[in-house]
Amino acid sequence: MRADRLVSLVLLLRQHGRLSASALADRLEVSRRTVLRDVEALSAAGVPVYAERGRHGGFALLPGFRTELTGLNHDEALALLIAGARRGARSFGLGSALASALLKVLDALPESQRATAAGAAQRLLIDPETDLLARRVAAEDEEVPEAVVAQVRRAVFAGHRLRIHYEAVGRSPQWRTVDPLGLVTVREQGYLLATRDGEDRTYRLSRILAAEELPEPARRPDRVDLDRTWRERSTRFRTGGEQVAVLLRLTPDRREELARTALVLGPEETEPDGRLRLEATFQDPRHAEWALWQLAPHAEALSPQWLRASLHTRAAAIATRYESPP
Template identity: 80%
Template sequence: MRADRLVSLVLLLRQRGRLSATALARELEVSTRTVLRDIEALSAAGVPVHAERGRHGGFALLPGFRTELTGLNHDEALALLVAGSRRGAQAFGLGSALASAMLKVVDALPESQRDTAAGVAERLLIDPESDLLSRRLVAEEVPDPVAAEVRRAVFAGHKLRIHYAAVGRTPEWRTVDPIGLVTVREQGYLLATRSGADRTYRLSRILAAEELAEPAERPDRVDLDRAWQERSTRFRTGGDQVTALVRVDPARREALVGTALAVLAEEADADGRLRLEVTFQDPRHAEWALWQLATNAEALAPQWLRTALRDRAAAIATRYAATS
């Protein structure tokens, strides 16, 4: 909304001083023409914003134009700034709202705390976009209209109609009773019930959503953490799960455990390698996980998994065989 954008524009100028129209447009994710119109609107409303000409010119506020709120101490503000660096809000379509809120938090601090808190926050990085091996962590994208409609239904306690594309199935409409939203490793989920049965929907697979006027059939209070754990347990123990016996280099144990659903047993062999009994979601998952570990792990059982890995390795070897 334009009112929110105008507030964000003022806060940017307060905190960063002089900024060009191009810089403001980039921060606000609008065109420079829109920024110029917003500047005119602020001036007409009595906000003392003025243009500074020249090569390093831009827009700035007159010195002293600000208000202070002393309700937050240094550590409280720092906690909010660190929380604002997390990308979980993106999964719920709240990324822009969170960025705007962080601007307001910083602006609300007294002068003596504002620079210190912002400087300390710059030295804390939570959940970067890639790990040390430059493997990019890809966050799922949920269209803003879908995320907003789902949020409204969850918060208002209304039934929700969603057009959902389950894996391997034709998308279809269904009406659910929303319970809550969960984000795990950049993936957002809607916890709901349908005809009284628990259901969990990936937000990125909701193609369209419509909040209905009818109240949702759900308890007044909910323990989302407990509900998530219960559904996670059911997920891990259902479907076409595979149990495999794997020998793995101790240095790669965490990589194996991180991809498996569960570790059922573990012991050390005489040569120092670890022998683990682990479960995977399905045969494809098991083959993929063991292939990632290359020679650092060996599937001892079942035989079909050993055969699948051998055939894959043979195909790769054939592809890269020396040609005469």
């Protein structure tokens, strides 16, 4: 890890010309003392880094210290920078690795290509956070801990079984052992495709609380078509089971919260009081009741009637419980 940090320090100085110890510490997420030790190590290794004193001082490299990557043309470099603008790598815990890799690629380009490629990349926006109607694109609020996703990645790549502590919607977390097939990211949400006791299973990475790569090999085929597997599972998920369609009213500021838990959101319209009227599909009756209860009092189920009755019964019980002092 220190070797990677030293390389990143050199590349930061190459990109910015001069940076203070505090600025380097912030970018590298280490202490100022660590930065000073790293600078000493680079100097001892022959890297021409020097310190400039004064109010606007800092560390810099001697001019001309560089190596150039000559195998990339302008369009190839631009394609890499655009790929790096996509947020999917963050779902797999690779966001910092991708940023570091792109920094190395950009830095190693010849001078004539570096400025034009970086400038062109600024003219392209990939996967913005809002759509054309200024509606925020639904995404996971919680990022997956790096230690967890690292264990998942290693098990997937090594072909080992995986033990995960998983919290399904509306249920208590449970440990389970699975055979991982691959990883998928959809709109910044990462998923683990796996089998459990021979049955297909799909787990959202943000709901894996802990993970442990096991030494025994996974029971899985040598080759897998993830694209086809994902399409097949998505189709079964949308069309199978006891899915429940709920017509509801919702305050607009809670739409994202609903989008994160519902399977599908239908067309919506704005009522005179400003609330949204739309249909949401849930995995089963328990999922529907749990989701609407979490949104109370910002959501009102209009149908089906059994859901209204169930929510009324639960609310009445809570009101009775707190009606008198303890």
